[in-house]
Amino acid sequence: MKKHQDNSPAGLPISVRWAAIIGLVIAAALAFAYAGGWLTPARLTPAKIVDSLAPAGGAIKGYRRNHAKGICFAGSFEANGEAVAISRAPLFKVGTYPVTGRFNLAGPIPTMSDGTGRVRGLSLRIQAPDGQEWRTAMINPPFFPVATPADFYALQRANANKQDPAPAKQFAASHPALRAFGAWASTAPYAESYAQDRFNSLNSFVFTNAQGHDQVARWSFIPTTAMVAVPPEDLKKRDPDFLFQDITERTAAAPQKWKLVLTLANPGDPSADPTQVWPDDRRQIDAGMLVVTRIVPEADGPCRDINFDPTVLPKGIRTSDDPFPAARSAAYALSYDRRTAESEHYPRIQSEGKP
Ligand code: HEM
Structure with missing residues (x-):
């Protein structure tokens, strides 16, 4: 056989x-x-x-797990061509590029009072004609309180039990940047409008021009409206949505503008650590103007389904040795997955100017 x-x-x-x-x-x-x-x-x-970002009662379903309170806008980025010297990103060539963005407050609670929001954010998606995008989510402090994503987590854990301040005190004792951040938080004025806030990338990225030259840089959107501070004793008396009402009214009256300034690192400047501010004399490039033309309430607005992932970059900008953008990208993706799986809890339209 x-x-x-x-x-x-x-x-x-x-x-x-x-x-x-x-x-x-x-x-x-x-x-x-x-x-x-x-x-x-x-x-x-x-x-x-x-998980560590969630408030004591658990995450608020249907909302971003951080910077949960926000208001969306439409506008444009008017590039003046100056940044072509350091980046071949198409949206730095002279021209006007559409922007979808979001003003927001750090924190996991979408109903928080605007007067209690110490850290304010600006998120942008700038679109180039060839489909490339630059997404960036920035905040108003001049530096970050912690040097690594692991420290960010350790800080969340240290702050977790509001009844027991000892772990947070211990953390601050061994982390001078957090103490410096505390000093900023307790002394920096609260602007009466998002239109008066400066928003900073804090993280460092590598810009590459058409000749292939690499340059480490950070960026800021600098307000063109002069700062008017809310007196600290008035913060709690203001309407819980005063910032949202203000930006809605201002934008209805006239386009609101911020200048994009790129700050170039000198060799040896710390790029992997957003707690470290670079010296004031670093070369800067004025790259153009962000123009906000229309405020859109958060509920059902176009921002709800955007993940302002800081690693979505056009060719000509890439991540550096700064560990934050990758960690942020992973966290934002998970937050996005969770909130978009909770559509029955999405923000509902309340009234004009409210999130
Ligand atoms: C490891 C550090 C960080 C973690 C874990 C973290 C986490 C998060 C999460 C989970 C969201 C919600 C994302 C979504 O659902 O779409 C968020 C939003 C945001 N974060 Fe962070 N973040 C970190 C660092 C930073 C830094 C360094 C900045 C600015 C320099 C920043 C600015 C913002 C802003 C502006 C938003 C609002 C984005 C939007 O409008 O959708 N974050 N963050």
């Missing part, structure tokens, strides 16, 4: 092929377990970071 022939392409016995298949399944399961952090409980995962 003829013996059974193994006709597999590899000519391997069936037991070996089964072992290979089972091995692959186990490897895939282990890869998922690793990605989920089950094999390495001490490893920092996006889920741990995002």
Whole structure:
């Protein structure tokens, strides 16, 4: 009788092929377990970071897990061509490019009072005609309170129990940047309008021009409206949505403008640490003007479904050795996944000017 022939392409016995298949399944399961952090409980995962942002009662469903309160806008970026010297990104060539953006307040609670928002944010998506995009989410402090994503998580944990201030005190004792941030937070004026706030990338990126030259840079959007500070004793008396009402009214009356300034690092300037401010004398390039023309309430507005992921960059800008953008990208994606799976809790339209 003829013996059974193994006709597999590899000519391997069936037991070996089964072992290979089972091995692959186990490897895939282990890869998922690793990605989920089950094999390495001490490893920092996006889920741990995002969970740590939640308020005591749990995350507010349907909303961003941080910077939950916001208002959307439409406008444009008017490039003057100056930044072409350091970047071949198409949206730096002289021209006008559409922008969708969002003014926001740091914190996980969408109903927070504007007067209590110490950290204010500006998120932008600038679109080039060829489909490339530059997404950036900036804040108004001049530097970040922590130097690494691991410290960001450690700080969240230290602040978790409001009844016990000891861990936060301990953290501050060993982290001078957090103490410096505390000094900024307790002394910097609260502008009466987003139109008067300066928004900073804080993270460093690498800009590459048409000749292939790399330049590390940070950027800021600088207001063209003079700062008027709200007296600290008035902050709590203001309407909980005063910033949102203000920007809605101002924009209805006239376009609101911020100048984009790129700050170029000198060799050796710290690019991996957003707690470190570069010296004042660094070369700057005035790259153009952000023009906000129309405010759109958050509910059902175009921002709801945008993830302002700071690693979505056009060719000519890329991430640097700064560890934050990658960590932020992973956390924003998870926050996005969670909130878009909770559509029944999405913000509802209340009234004009309200989030
Ligand atoms: C490891 C550090 C950080 C973590 C874990 C983190 C986490 C988050 C998360 C989860 C969101 C909500 C994203 C969404 O659902 O779309 C968010 C939004 C935001 N973050 Fe961060 N963040 C970090 C650092 C920063 C830094 C360094 C800045 C600015 C320099 C920043 C500015 C913003 C702004 C402006 C928003 C609002 C974005 C929007 O309008 O959708 N964050 N952050």
